[in-house]
Amino acid sequence: MSEQTIQSPRSEGRLARIRDSDLLYSFRRAPIAIVSAVVALVLIIASAGAPWLAPHNPMDLASLSLLDSMKPPVPLPDSDWSNPFGTDNQGRDVLSAIMYGARISLIVGFLAVGFAVVVGVAVGLAAGYVGGFVDSLLMRIADIQLTFPAILTALLVDGVIGAALPGTLHTSLQLYVLIFAIGISLWPGFARTIRGSTLVERNKDYVMAARVIGLSPARVMLTHVLPNVIGPVLVIGTLALGNAILAEATLSFLGVGLPPTEPSLGTLIRIGNDFLFSGEWWVTIYPGVVLVLMVLSINLLGDWLRDALNPRLR
Amino acid sequence: MLAFIISRILQAIPVMLVVGFLAYALFAFVGDPVSIMLGQDHTEAQRQALIHQLGLDQPFFIQYAKFMLAALHGNFGISFRLAQPVASLIAERLPATLELAFTASVLATLMGIPLGVYTGIYRNSPLARLLMVVSLIGVSLPVFLLGILLILIFSVALGWLPSFGRGPVTHIGTWWTTGFTSWAGIKALILPGVTLGLFQMTLIMRLVRAEMLEVLRTDYIKFARARGLSNRTINFGHALKNTLVPVITIIGLQLGGIIAFALVTETVFQWPGMGLLLVQSVAVADIPVMGAYLMLIALVFVAINLIVDLLYYAVDPRLRIDRRTATGAR
Amino acid sequence: MTALLSVRDLTVEFPTRRGLLRAIDRVSFDIEAGEILGVVGESGAGKSLTGAAIIGLLEPPGRIAGGEILLDGSRIDNLPYEAMRQIRGRRIGTIFQDPLTTLNPLYSIGHQLVETMQTHLKMSDADARRRAIGWLEEVGIPAAAQRIDAYPHEFSGGMRQRVVVALALCAEPRLVIADEPTTALDVSVQAQIITLLKRLARDHGTSVMLVTHDMGVIAETADRVAVMYAGRVVEIGPVVEVIKHPAHPYTEGLMGSIPSLEHRVERLRQIDGAMPRLNAIPPGCAFNPRCPQVFDRCRVERPDLLDAGVTRAACWLHTGRAATRAERATHA
Numbered sequence: 009m010s011e012q013t014i015q016s017p018r019s020e021g022r023l024a025r026i027r028d029s030d031l032l033y034s035f036r037r038a039p040i041a042i043v044s045a046v047v048a049l050v051l052i053i054a055s056a057g058a059p060w061l062a063p064h065n066p067m068d069l070a071s072l073s074l075l076d077s078m079k080p081p082v083p084l085p086d087s088d089w090s091n092p093f094g095t096d097n098q099g100r101d102v103l104s105a106i107m108y109g110a111r112i113s114l115i116v117g118f119l120a121v122g123f124a125v126v127v128g129v130a131v132g133l134a135a136g137y138v139g140g141f142v143d144s145l146l147m148r149i150a151d152i153q154l155t156f157p158a159i160l161t162a163l164l165v166d167g168v169i170g171a172a173l174p175g176t177l178h179t180s181l182q183l184y185v186l187i188f189a190i191g192i193s194l195w196p197g198f199a200r201t202i203r204g205s206t207l208v209e210r211n212k213d214y215v216m217a218a219r220v221i222g223l224s225p226a227r228v229m230l231t232h233v234l235p236n237v238i239g240p241v242l243v244i245g246t247l248a249l250g251n252a253i254l255a256e257a258t259l260s261f262l263g264v265g266l267p268p269t270e271p272s273l274g275t276l277i278r279i280g281n282d283f284l285f286s287g288e289w290w291v292t293i294y295p296g297v298v299l300v301l302m303v304l305s306i307n308l309l310g311d312w313l314r315d316a317l318n319p320r321l322r
Numbered sequence: 323m324l325a326f327i328i329s330r331i332l333q334a335i336p337v338m339l340v341v342g343f344l345a346y347a348l349f350a351f352v353g354d355p356v357s358i359m360l361g362q363d364h365t366e367a368q369r370q371a372l373i374h375q376l377g378l379d380q381p382f383f384i385q386y387a388k389f390m391l392a393a394l395h396g397n398f399g400i401s402f403r404l405a406q407p408v409a410s411l412i413a414e415r416l417p418a419t420l421e422l423a424f425t426a427s428v429l430a431t432l433m434g435i436p437l438g439v440y441t442g443i444y445r446n447s448p449l450a451r452l453l454m455v456v457s458l459i460g461v462s463l464p465v466f467l468l469g470i471l472l473i474l475i476f477s478v479a480l481g482w483l484p485s486f487g488r489g490p491v492t493h494i495g496t497w498w499t500t501g502f503t504s505w506a507g508i509k510a511l512i513l514p515g516v517t518l519g520l521f522q523m524t525l526i527m528r529l530v531r532a533e534m535l536e537v538l539r540t541d542y543i544k545f546a547r548a549r550g551l552s553n554r555t556i557n558f559g560h561a562l563k564n565t566l567v568p569v570i571t572i573i574g575l576q577l578g579g580i581i582a583f584a585l586v587t588e589t590v591f592q593w594p595g596m597g598l599l600l601v602q603s604v605a606v607a608d609i610p611v612m613g614a615y616l617m618l619i620a621l622v623f624v625a626i627n628l629i630v631d632l633l634y635y636a637v638d639p640r641l642r643i644d645r646r647t648a649t650g651a652r
Numbered sequence: 653m654t655a656l657l658s659v660r661d662l663t664v665e666f667p668t669r670r671g672l673l674r675a676i677d678r679v680s681f682d683i684e685a686g687e688i689l690g691v692v693g694e695s696g697a698g699k700s701l702t703g704a705a706i707i708g709l710l711e712p713p714g715r716i717a718g719g720e721i722l723l724d725g726s727r728i729d730n731l732p733y734e735a736m737r738q739i740r741g742r743r744i745g746t747i748f749q750d751p752l753t754t755l756n757p758l759y760s761i762g763h764q765l766v767e768t769m770q771t772h773l774k775m776s777d778a779d780a781r782r783r784a785i786g787w788l789e790e791v792g793i794p795a796a797a798q799r800i801d802a803y804p805h806e807f808s809g810g811m812r813q814r815v816v817v818a819l820a821l822c823a824e825p826r827l828v829i830a831d832e833p834t835t836a837l838d839v840s841v842q843a844q845i846i847t848l849l850k851r852l853a854r855d856h857g858t859s860v861m862l863v864t865h866d867m868g869v870i871a872e873t874a875d876r877v878a879v880m881y882a883g884r885v886v887e888i889g890p891v892v893e894v895i896k897h898p899a900h901p902y903t904e905g906l907m908g909s910i911p912s913l914e915h916r917v918e919r920l921r922q923i924d925g926a927m928p929r930l931n932a933i934p935p936g937c938a939f940n941p942r943c944p945q946v947f948d949r950c951r952v953e954r955p956d957l958l959d960a961g962v963t964r965a966a967c968w969l970h971t972g973r974a975a976t977r978a979e980r981a982t983h984a
Contacts, residue, residue, distance in 0.1 A: 152337060155623045157582035167604035167612060254464050258586055261466045262601050274464075281470060281590075285478060293474075296467045304462040311458070541753035547709060548748070549768045549819060550741030559767075563758050639803045640757055 044308035051302050055110035063090070064101040080290060094290040096279065102291060105276055106298050112272040113302070116187055117253040121245055123191030124252075128198025129241065133229050135199065136206025147203065150196035158193035162255055165189040166264050186265055190255050194248050201244060205237035243317060246310035250303045257299055273299045330631060334624045341620040342393065345613035346386045393617060399610040403603065408614045411599060417498045418488055419595030422587065423580045425515035430522035430580075431573060437523075438530025439565070443557050445535065453527070460524030465583050469517040469590035476513060484510050486592035514591045522580055529572055533565045540564075567638050574630035578623055654725045655682035656859050657706070657827055661719035662729075664698075664705050664883075666930075668713075673930040675701050677883045678719065680957070683827065688853060688860040690874030690891065692867060692906075694927050698883040699863045703829040705729075706861075707744055708736040723827075742772040745820035745858075749832040751812035755804035761788075761815050762800035765822055772823040787818040791848060810841035814848065821852060828853070829861045834869060846873050867910060871895055879903050882927055882938040889963025899960035900967045901943045937966070945969060 054061060080086055080094050093102035135146040153161060166189040173181065209215060210233070218228045259265035260274030268275055273295045280292030392399070401408050441450040477485035489510030491499040502508060537543065538561055546556050585597030592598070596615065603611035664676035676698045683689045691699045704710050706721055708731070721729040728739060740746070748754045756764065765784035769775060775783070781800070788796035791814040804812055813833065820828050830849065834842035850873055853860050862874055870877050871891060878888040879900065887900040898904040905923035925942040928934060934941055940950040949968050957964040958971065 152340075155578060155627060156619070157579045159586075160582040160619070163585070163600075163604060164612070164616065170604070250462065254462075257464050258466060261464075262586065262589055264601070264604055277467065277470070284470065284474060287478075289474060292470060296470065300459070300463055300467065303464075304459060307458060307462050541748060541750060542756040544709070545746070545748055545754045545816075545819075546756070547737075548707060548740055548746035549771070550737050550739070550823070551767065551771055552737070555767065555771070560756050560759070564756065567758070638758070640805050 040308055041312040044305035044312075047301060048305040048309060051110060051298070051305070052114065055107055055114055058104075058107040058111045061107065064104040080288070093294045094288075096291045097283065102294055105271065106273070106295050109271050109273040109276050109295060110298060110302065112183075112266060112270065113253050113256055113274070113299070116183070116190065116256045116266075116272065117249050119187045120190035120252045120256070121194065121248050123187060124194035124248065125198055125241060125245060127191070128195040129202050129234075129238070131195065132199040132202025133206055133234065133237075136203040137210055137225065137229050137233065139207075139210075143203070146199070150199050153193075154196045154200070158190075158251065159255055159258060161193035162189040162259060163262070163264065165192055166259060170264065182266060183270070186256060186259065189259075190252050193255070194252065197248065198241060198244060201240055202237055205240070206233055209233050209236050239317065243310060243314045246306060246313055250306040250310065253299075253303055253306070273302075326635065327628075327632070330628050334628065337624055338617075338620060339390075342390050342617055343386065345616045346390075393614075399614075401603070401608055401611050403606050403608040403611070408610045411611065412596065412614060412618065415594060415596045415599050417500065418593060419581070419584055419588070419597060421500065421502070421511065422514055422518060422593060422595060423577070423584055425511055426519035426522060426580055426584075427577060429515060429519035430526055430576075434523040434526030435530055435569070438527040439534060439562060441527065442531040442534025442538070442565070443561075445531075454531075457524045457527055460520060461528070463521075465517060465521050465586045466590050468520060469514070469587060472513050472517055473590070483513050485513070488594055514587050514593050517590070518580060518583055518587045521583060522576055525576065525579075526569075526573060530565060530569055533569055534561060537561045537564045567634070570633050570637060571630045574626055574633065577626050581619070581622065656685045656724060657683040657861070658722040658725075659702070659706070659719070660722070662702070662705060662716070662721060663718035664701055664710065664714055665717040666714045670931060674717075674933070675714065675883050675930060676705065677933075679880070679883070679885050680719075681878050681885060681888055683859050683861060685826065685859055686853075686857050687875045688850070688862055688873055690870035690877040691861060691863045691880060692865065692870050692877055693880035694865060696927060696930075697880040699865075699880050700831050702880075703746070703831050703861065703863055706829060707740050707746060708733075709740075738772070741768060741823045741825065743825050743827065745823065745825040745828040747813075747816055747820045747828060747830040747833045750836045751809050751816055752836070754816055755812060757804055760801045760803055761807075762802075765800075765815075765819060768819055769822050783822070787822050788815070790852070791815070791818045792844075793818075809837055810844060813837060813841075813845055817845070817848060817852070821856065821858065824856070825858065827859045827861065829863070831863045832865070833862070835864065835866070842869070849873065867895070867906065879906070882933055883930070884938060884966065885957065886939065886967070887960075887963060887965040888957065889960075893962045897961075897963075899963050899965035899970065900939075901945050901969075902939050903965070905942075937968070 059065075091101045091103070093106065095101055096105070131146050131150070135143040166185060169185050169189070173185075206229075215228060215232060218232050219225075223231075256265055256272060257274030257277070260272050261278045263278065266272040266275050268279060271279070276295040277292050277299070280288075280290075280295065283289075283291050397407070397409060399408055400406065401411055404411065437453060441453050444450050473485045476483045484506075487510060489507040490504050491507060492503045493499050500507075502511075543556060543560060546560050551560075581597075584595060585601055587593065588595045588597040589601055596618075599611060600615050602608075603615070659682070660680050662676055662679045663674065666673040666675055679698070679702060681689065691702065693699050701710070701714070705716055706728075708728070710716065716729055719729070720727055723739065723743060728736065731739070755761070762781065762784050765787060766777070766780040769780050769783060770777075785796045785800055788800060793799060793811060793814055799806075804815070807815065817833075820830075833849065834845050837845060846869055849860065849862075852858065862870070864870060874891045876889060877891050877894050878885050879894065879902065880886070881902050887894060887898065887903045889899075894903060895907060898907050902923070905921075908921045909923065923942055928938065928941070934951070936952045936954055937943070937950045938954075940946050943950065947968070953968075955966045955968050957966050958968075960967070960970040
């Protein structure tokens with residue numbers, strides 16, 4: 009009997025396979041995904057490179073001059089191109105402040121989500137794999153935490169740690185406290201999903217086979233189960249990133265996030281809020297717009313990613 | 323049914339105890355109430371006297387027990403910042419938050435569900451696509467920014483609506499105050515209500531739509547089509563009913579989100595509610611208020627969970643199986 | 653005599669990004685009034701899709717790309733949605749495979765029966781309810797009058813499938829498409845459902861298109877059988893003939909691979925290879941890579957259903973015979 013390959017022709021090589029993949033195909037076809045990816049990329053580069061790319065350094069108090077204060081943005085009278093977005097009451101350039109602020113917002117967002125992923129995946133794997141009492145206990149904790157909205161959890165954790173630390177230590181560690189607080193508020197989502205997938209995988213034959221060979225439970229979890237359950241984390245993580253950035257902005261706006269010495273976009277919006285009624289809207293609105301663009305493009309990417317990876321919608 | 327309720331209440335008790343424990347741990351280990359209350363200069367004798375007076379020299383679990391007992395009686399101690407009993411502070415602020423949350427929820431649900439159903443059924447129509455885009459922006463827009471924008475447009479630019487405060491209120495009963503009784507009070511409620519509600523509405527709409535799309539793909543809908551049932555019956559009879567079951571529970575749980583985001587809205591609009599109180603307390607580490615807030619919120623969430631479970635029970639016949647005796651089914 | 657259902661050269665395609673997939677390729681068969689036609693084949697051969705195409709419920713992007721479907725002589729494949737909706741249930745009923753997911757869990761079975769009947773037949777609520785109880789009794793649900801208000805989850809799988817049968821028949825269609833009606837059930841329950849189906853079809857004069865991969869069910873139930881492979885009909889004829897004297901090598905392979913209670917064998921016979929994927933169907937006869945009797949013509953030219961005595965088979969082994977399908981049709 010002749011061996012007739014009844015398979016569709018496959019390109020050779022990894023790069024070719026990625027090029028041919030369904031994911032990339034879906035991406036090229038969806039203009040929204042492309043646009044939002046471009047926007048996100050621009051924002052990330054602009055903010056990551058703020059120390060080198062920003063026209064001014066808003067942190068450097070020596071370079072500020074009160075003569076420059078309260079300049080309006082470009083199209084309006086009394087403005088000039090050295091401060092295209094205007095300046096605030098201390099003469100800081102709004103554009104530069106936004107770039108530095110976006111940088112911090114992104115750093116907090118990524119690290120918080122990273123923290124949540126590590127904790128959440130670890131807990132989820134352990135709960136799903138070990139089962140029994142450990143599972144019940146861990147999931148109970150996650151459930152209780154899930155009944156509270158993330159922002160509230162973050163606020164309380166932030167508040168408690170803030171109260172526990174003496175003043176000076178508090179401000180210098182605020183960045184890390186914030187990352188920790190937001191990360192803590194996000195881990196249950198990851199844990200629940202990973203646990204669910206782990207429960208399903210645990211009963212499959214390949215896991216049984218690995219255990220029969222005598223591999224330790226940790227080894228089985230990490231090398232066999234983990235690669236198979238990690239998929240949805242990408243989608244959840246992208247959406248969680250958007251939430252984390254919003255959470256940080258909200259906390260900073262409320263005054264319990266990043267201080268004005270190291271302002272994030274939320275802090276900038278709070279500072280600018282005071283000037284709304286006197287008509288100097290640019291100090292608040294420009295950071296606001298950038299914040300929305302950032303979160304929107306991340307959410308769009310996450311939405312597209314979820315649809316593209318969902319086998320049932322293909 | 324009764325057994326169900328009782329078992330849920332019993333389950334809630336350990337949760338409350340744990341939360342109470344956490345709240346009390348805040349008191350015990352974080353911050354130094356004595357220094358805060360006495361100010362910077364105080365003698366050791368004054369310190370010891372106050373410690374004894376506050377009962378801080380007793381073993382931890384006795385303090386915890388006393389705290390819980392006092393809490394049961396509605397006594398949460400004295401606020402560090404304002405030197406008033408926490409309970410009365412909360413009583414003052416609670417109606418404001420509740421009225422705001424109520425307005426926002428009603429808005430969110432009344433608009434969110436129909437919009438979600440529409441975009442689920444007619445998913446490719448231009449209006450549906452537009453709504454999805456708008457909703458995506460809604461989810462990406464932080465609540466405080468929306469509030470600021472609304473203030474900018476409706477208060478600063480147009481001058482139609484007030485931008486802060488609650489307006490005139492009237493007292494009802496022993497402690498409730500309401501803003502609904504005057505036109506000015508209602509006007510004050512509009513901007514904060516819309517701000518808070520818009521976010522929820524977006525979430526509800528997306529949720530209902532997602533659920534609707536899922537349901538429309540099921541086998542029983544396929545079978546309904548194969549039986550030649552009209553689109554109306556399929557969409558609004560079968561699909562809608564099945565969509566609403568999980569949606570009801572999510573909406574109930576969303577109430578939690580409303581209460582949480584109320585804090586942001588209250589900050590933006592200087593609305594004198596519980597949220598503003600909490601934010602001010604967190605900023606100065608006013609532990610008694612934080613602890614009381616924690617317990618109150620836990621109670622509210624536990625109650626909401628219970629109500630949602632009951633609703634689920636009432637709506638989904640599969641959970642009522644013990645009521646009927648299955649005759650000759652097997 | 654015009655057949656009740658006539659499928660002619662039906663082609664169903666799925667445009668995908670890797671090209672156009674033909675899931676059903678020029679399939680033709682007739683179903684006469686009152687007869688049970690079995691449609692048998694492996695998973696993926698296109699049996700269920702044929703049923704879906706007939707009632708106009710192909711999932712997009714699938715679409716009918718050619719051919720005609722005639723019900724009582726008039727075309728139904730090109731009807732607008734509303735006209736097709738009125739046919740579904742009323743003139744063609746459907747039974748699906750999984751009774752656990754086919755019934756809406758939030759409505760009582762009585763409600764679902766009544767709404768189906770009232771959609772297609774004019775009757776009062778009281779009448780509809782009476783008829784619903786009657787149907788439940790006919791399909792063998794005990795204590796029907798009490799159980800009519802019960803919910804689907806209160807019934808076992810076998811009972812639920814009986815309800816599904818009742819739902820398929822309650823608007824009194826002349827044709828029922830049963831798509832794997834017993835696959836999800838226990839063996840003992842399978843027999844009950846099959847017996848029920850046979851009896852009801854006979855009592856009400858309903859034709860049945862019975863789609864399944866289980867030859868045993870076909871042998872028990874069908875009058876004629878169509879064997880499908882890779883989206884094509886490869887053999888069609890009276891059940892007894894096809895089973896005892898298969899004219900197509902694929903059918904022969906199928907029959908041969910069924911374990912027999914009478915003879916002991918060392919190894920079960922199987923057909924080498926596997927049914928080709930839709931995007932890799934070989935030219936000529938789709939079965940040619942696996943056929944033990946293949947010759948050159950098979951690899952080049954695709955055979956239509958040719959006369960093979962009592963049955964018809966799409967195989968070049970039967971060229972010597974008198975008429976092709978096209979000629980037959982003109983005689984009909």
